[in-house]
Amino acid sequence: MTPLLKIENTVSGYDEADVLAGVSLDVAEREITCLLGANGAGKTTLIRTLLGLNPIRSGKVFFKTTEITGWPTHEIVRLGITCVPEGRRVFPAMTVLENLRMGGYLNESKSDISERLDYAFTIFPKLKERVGQLAGTMSGGEQAMLTIARGLMGNPELIIFDEPSLGLSPLFVKENFRVIQEINGQGISVLLVEQNVRQTLAISHVGHVLAQGKIITSGNTETLRESDALKAAYFGG
Amino acid sequence: MDLGFLAQFFVNGLVLGVIYALVAVGFTLFFGVLDVIKFSHGDVLMLGAFTALATYLGLSDIGVAPGVALILVFVAGIAGMAFVGAIVCKFLVLPLRGAPQLNTLLITLMFGTVIRESVRLFYPSGSNPKPFPKLLPDNAFEFGNLTLRLDSCIIVLLGILAIIFTQLFIQKTKFGLAIRAVAQDEETARLMGVNFKTVVLLTFALGSALAAVGGISTGLYYQEINFAMGLMLGLIGFSSAVLGGLGSLYGAIAGGFLFAALQTVGAVWFAVPAYKDVFAFAVVIMLMAWRPTGLLAERNEERV
């Protein structure tokens, strides 16, 4: 079966230096695929490159059977890819509702938008009380909820999370993982970038470990859990 | 000094304030979406006024009624400058992204000079001031010794409508939402599916169309335009935008009216009208030394 997302031999970086030295990775339909790796391994760079925010230096990216290498970002996300970016990037001067509207920017169906709004509010009831609040004035945890809810407003087939639990309190982290699993339960495929190894492996189907711009090991989560390469990636062993 | 006399100054100040606000809103929009200063803005305003004048002359040759001409003159100026604004953005501003911002400032400064000198050289006897047609009814109402001219009122009203329209467009429409998204976080806006280039081009078109409204209003008010009018209006509009906090829509509007108020105070105070600009700029310089980021310092929450 063709994977939903296929990344082949991707090279990309900043200025003179390459950060990704030929990364290949597949995301299968309806699964949670995780990408693990220490700080600075190149995880965010990979996400940015496949979404067209960073130029790709060589390699190819496919969504289903369509090659999207070099496409502008807005054309890529139109295919049904949503990204919850690193660092809780809400639109600070917009209200919660306007942020959610932005998430549904490409969604042309008014009725679908209001259904999705209801769905987002059932997952995060707290957001419903805050619809009129400026996103920039919310706490970090609330902003994290908002970026996830915003990601659900389109009609994604694939959601990419870039370290959604970074800097959150343990309670929020746990809640985040639960929500990601629930989203996946709706049939949406997930590419989950995380540093939180234990909890990530607990909900993922397959995983890849990135170190210094290379995938050093891949496999299903049981094998990864025992993998020495994974330990090495984090503890520099 | 009697009250009617002061009221006259007040009305004059309102007209100027609206015109400055129209120019300042453009500066703030461009800065909002791209963090750039487009220095050809004043000359685009002048070009808008000349486009309107040329359109009027063409229309009067074929005998179009003044009322219809008034509307067509605005349409031509607005559409023409919206187009020019988008072109400047596409060919001079967007290609310079990634280069130091100073380069954008310089290239648009040079382009403004090209516009200005071209009008001077290629518009028939373009170096002389041109009479601008009296297209608005100039009925005057007398209230004691205050004379209120209808054309001044219409100019103020039109300008305010243009500003309200812009404000509603940005706050209430989906495209306006996209403009604000780009202004707040360009990359995340693109991740939401916003076509960044289209939004930026449209924002430049919108800001330049407002400059055209300002230019035509200036012509209608003074019944005269000249090739260099954009220099002062551009500088004042820019100062107004900075005074209000560059990037903030309300700040730009407030800045425009504040500058006009300063000029008015200067004119009344010194009784020699020529001193009004020196006074206004001197106060603005002091205000900027006091509040370097503008009176309504740009907070994230306020940005367009």
Ligand SMILES: Nc1ncnc2c1ncn2[C@@H]1O[C@H](COP(=O)(O)OP(=O)(O)O)[C@@H](O)[C@H]1O
């Ligand atoms: N904007 C940038 N400019 C230059 N280098 C960058 C930039 N962003 C990241 N890098 C570098 O690229 C490498 C990978 O970073 P990143 O992809 O953010 O890693 P991760 O998400 O795995 O923590 C790091 O060495 C980092 O310093």
Ligand SMILES: [Mg+2]
């Ligand atoms: Mg990262």
